[in-house]
Amino acid sequence: MRGSTMASLLASLALLAGCASSGIVANESSAPLARQVTQSSHCGLTGPGLAYVQTEDRLQQLLHLPAQNMAVQQLRAVDLEQEHLLFVTLGERPTGGYSVGLVSAAAEEAGKTLSLSMAVRTPAPGTMVTQALTSPCVVVAFPARDWSEIRVSGVGEGDLRIRP
Numbered sequence: 001m002r003g004s005t006m007a008s009l010l011a012s013l014a015l016l017a018g019c020a021s022s023g024i025v026a027n028e029s030s031a032p033l034a035r036q037v038t039q040s041s042h043c044g045l046t047g048p049g050l051a052y053v054q055t056e057d058r059l060q061q062l063l064h065l066p067a068q069n070m071a072v073q074q075l076r077a078v079d080l081e082q083e084h085l086l087f088v089t090l091g092e093r094p095t096g097g098y099s100v101g102l103v104s105a106a107a108e109e110a111g112k113t114l115s116l117s118m119a120v121r122t123p124a125p126g127t128m129v130t131q132a133l134t135s136p137c138v139v140v141a142f143p144a145r146d147w148s149e150i151r152v153s154g155v156g157e158g159d160l161r162i163r164p
Contacts, residue, residue, distance in 0.1 A: 037140065044065030
């Protein structure tokens with residue numbers, strides 16, 4: 001029986017080693033590589049796309065957009081020396097009921113490229129929604145590193161990319 005216990009232990013260690021070499025990466029403190037800071041149905045950005053924030057001045061520009069109603073206090077609490085922010089926006093939508101969010105634990109690092117996966121929700125046909133223009137977005141924080149490219153999937157026809 002002792003031999004089978006040892007074999008089980010070795011098999012478990014091999015499995016753990018395989019998982020450790022997968023593409024999903026966490027930082028040194030075992031925290032996720034990226035986290036969702038806030039999302040809003042009105043971020044004030046009318047076109048679909050990405051806005052990269054690594055300075056306080058850039059953050060202030062985005063927080064002063066007309067028609068924006070994000071959780072400003074949460075965004076200002078981010079230490080931009082430690083983390084950078086990425087605004088991911090769907091662009092202007094004709095009604096309420098649209099949203100975008102970070103897929104949990106869906107950040108991967110490959111060299112100097114950060115890949116993020118988003119989930120988009122649209123109102124089901126026939127659903128009652130607000131009759132107002134919206135501009136849904138999500139703001140994601142990730143480690144302040146020398147990223148050469150950030151790729152975002154799940155928000156449209158193809159990946160969105162930005163070179164900070």
